[in-house]
Amino acid sequence: MKAFLKGVLKRAAGEYAEVRWEEVTRSRVVFQRDQLMALESSREAGGIVRVLADGAWGIAVFTDPEEIPKRLEEAASLARAAAGHVRNRIRLAPVEPVEDSVTVSVEEDFREVPLEEKRKLAQRYNELILGYSKEIVSSSVRYTDSMRRVVLANTEGTYIEQEIPDVTLHLAAVARRNGDIQQAFESLGEAAGYEFVKDREEKALAAAKRAVELLSAKPVKGGRYTVVLDQELAGVFIHEAFGHICEADFLLRNEPMRKLMQLGKRFGVEALNVVEDGYIPGRRGNAPYDDEGVRRRKIYLIRGGILTGLMHSRATAAATGMEPTGNARAVSWEHEPIVRMRNTYIEPGEATFEELLKGIDHGIYAKGAFGGQTEFEQFTFSAAYAYEIVGGEIGGMLRDVVLTGNVFETLRNIELLGKDFELKGGAGGCGKDGQSPLPVTFGAPHVRIRDVIVGGK
C-alpha cells in the first residue's frame, strides 16, 4: 500500500492531496427483549481523497481501491470548479511530515473472541435485565467492537498507519406500570479489549433497578433551580454546550461569533479550568495522530475562568495564525476530517459532595445523560434521572428532567466544583455535520450551578 500510495500521490494535482484508506473489522450483538436483532462479525474497507487546488477543497469517497488515481483526479477537478467561488483561499498550517506506524496491544483482542462468546455475554446481561422484575417489559443490550486500521498518506511525505480499537456496551431496561413506560440505561465504551465488557452484571442490574424506580419517581415541576450535576452530566454539559463552540471551523467564517470567543475573555469563575486533552491511551477514540496526520495535544480551553484556547485543524489554524492542535477527525472513511473534540473535561475543584448540597433549599441533583444538544449559546440536555434536594439533603427521585439555558450565563453561574473527578466514554458518540457517532470522552467533578431552567409540566 505504501509504495502504491506514494506513487499515486506524486502525480496528484493541486497544492496538497491526501489519501486515507481504512480497513475495519467489526462485530455487533443486539438483543431487544427476547429477540436477537443483530449478530454480526464483518469487515469493510473504503477510502477518501482530499485535494486542495487553487485554494479550494475537492473531496471524493469510494470503496474500490483501484479507483484511487481516478478519484484524486476527480477531487482535483471538483476543487477547481469550487475555486472560482472561493474568496479567501484555503491554506494549511505547516506541520512536519510524519512516518509512523501505531499498533495497539489490548489485553484480550476482541478479534480473537468467537462471535458465539460475545453473543453469550450479551444474552446473559439481557436475561439479567429481563429477569429483574415483572415490571421490566423490554430491554435492549448492544455490544459492539471495531478495529479501525487507518492509513493516511499525503503529498508532503506523511505516511501514518494507526490502529484504533473500540469496544462498547449499552444496557437498557424498559419498565411499565399501567400506561406508564420508563427507561434507564448504562453505557460504557473504551479503546480496549474484550476484558472491558466482561463482568458487567452489576451495570445490567443497575439499569433494570433504575427503570423500575423511575415508575415511582415524580415528574419534575418546571422552573428555575440550583442544580448539582453528577460527573457524567457535567461532562456532557461541557462537551455539548461549551466544547462545540470552541471548534475553530465553526468560528472561521463567523465574524460575530469569533468576536464572542476572543481569547483572554472571562467565561467563568476563577476555579474553572476546561481541558481538551489530546491523547489518553485506552480512552475511546484516542490515537496519537488526528486524521490530517497532526500529533494530538493537550490544550486548555478555559484556564482560571479565562478563554485560553480553541481546537484547530490545519486549515483553521492557518486562517487564524494559530498552531494546529490535532483536532481534525473523521468518523469513518466516508467522511473528511473536521474539527472535533476527543477528551473534554472540567478539572476538579475542592468541594466535597456534602459541601455541594449545603445551603440548597430546594434544588435538583441531576444524574446521567440521555443526550444533549446545543445551538451556539443555547443548550439543552436531559438527565437520565434525578433527585430532589431539600434543605441540603437528597430527597425523592425525579424524572423527565431536561435542563436548558444559555451557556455563557451558565458557566458564570457555576458556584462550586467537587473534588470527585471522573472521565467517561459512553457507548454512543458525538455528532456534527452529519458525522456520527464519533467516539469521545467527557468528564468533570460534581458541579453546582444556580439558576438553571428545567422544563416540565
Added chain:
Amino acid sequence: MGILEKAAAKAKEAELYEEYREGITVSFKGGELEKVKSEAVLGRALRVIVDGKLGFASTAGEEEDPLVEAAVASARHGDPAPFSFPELKGEGEVKVLDPEVQELSPDDLLAWGEEAAKAITEEFPGIIVDVFLSRGESCVRVANTTGGVREERRSYFGMYVEAQHVKEGDIWLLWVGKTVRRREDLSPEMLVSQVIRYLRWGERVVPSPAGRPPVLFTPRGAVVLYLPLLVGFSGLSVYMGTSPLKGRLGEEAFDRRLTIVDDGTLPFGPRSGSFDDEGVPTGRLPLVEGGVIQHFYYDLRSAALAGAEPTGNGMKGGFFGGGFRTPPSPGPRNILVSPGEGTLEELIAEMKEGIIVEGVLGLGQGNIQSGAFSNNVGTGFVVKGGKVIGRLKNTMIAGNAYEVLKDHLVAIGAEAEWCHGIYRSPALLVEGVSVVSR
C-alpha cells in the same frame, strides 16, 4: 459465481442487499464555499438462513468471499429465523427517479448556494449563512434465493439553509431544509423566502407567555408531536410492548380530525420506493383514520412475530433508514398528515395569543416511547393580538404528544409541507403544552 450463489451453496435461504450511492454535495459556510464532495460507495449486506437459523453480515467494497463466510458464521450462532425470504414480485413501479436531478451539475448547486447566501445577506447583512446542497442517485438491489430480483434507481436532491444571528447575549440559529426525489419539488427560492420570513418575524426578542398558552407548531416544528408516533406505530415497538398503542387497534386514540397515512408508493415521495429493503412491495397504509388507530407498520421479522402481514416497511439502518450495515427493522415510509383548513396566517389570527414553534433543541432525548416531550424552543415566535410580534428565547415546552393529539388539538392547517425528509404535514394549533420561560 455471484455472492448469492455462493451463499446458496451453504445456506437453505439467502438474501443479498446491495446499494450503490453516487452523488455530489457542496457546503457553504459563512456565505462562502467550503468544499465540494463526490461519493461513489458500494455497500452490501447478506442474510442467510442455515439450519433454520438467521445470519447476517455486511461490507463495503469488494470483499465477496469474506461476506459469505461471515454471514454463515453468524447463522451458526444465530436464533431461529421467524420468517422466510419472500418471493420477489415486481408488481407496480413507483416513480422515484428524476433524470433532471442527475443532470444537476456541481455548478448548478454552487450557483444556488451562492444565490441563497446573497439573497439573505442582502436584507440581513449581519446574518451568517451556511448552505448545503446535495444531489445523487442510489441504486438498490434486493435478490434472494426464491430466484427473484428487485432493482431500482432512486434520485435525491436536498438543500439545507442555516441562518445565524449572532450578538452577545442573543444568538439565534434558524434552519430550513428539504430532501426530495424530483427536481421540481424543491425550490431553492422558496426555502430562502421561508428563512427571510422567519428572520423578519424574529428581529425583535419579546417575552414569551408562560403557563399553558396555545401553541402553533409549524409543519417542521410538529416533529415534536410526530416523533413519538413514528416510534409508537412500529410493529416492533408494539410487539415488544414498549409502544403505548399496543392492543389498541380500532381505538379512537386521537382527535377525530386526525388522519395519518404511511405511503411508500407516493410518486417521488422522499422515502418512496417500489419495494422495501427486504424486497417487499411498499403500499399505502392508513395509520390513523378519523382519530382511530388502523394499522402498525411491519418488516418481515416483526410481522412474523406479531402474526401480521409485512407492510413494505423493512428499512435498513432502522428508524431513519439509510445504512447497509444494519439489518432491516420497521421504519416509516412517507408519513402524510391530512390537511384541514386555514393558512398559517389564519391560524395565527385564530390563536390570538400564544407561541409558534418552528424548531426545537433536544429532539428525541426524553422518554419518547411514552409520548413525553420537553424541549428548548430553538426557533419560536410570540403571537399577540393575532399577529407575530417577535421571537422568543430561553423557553421550554413540555407535554405529551399522545395527550395533545387526542384532547388538545385546536386546528389542523391547510398547507402541508414536506419536512425532515420523512413526513408531509400542515401546521397544528394545539393546547395542553406547558411553557416555561425566563
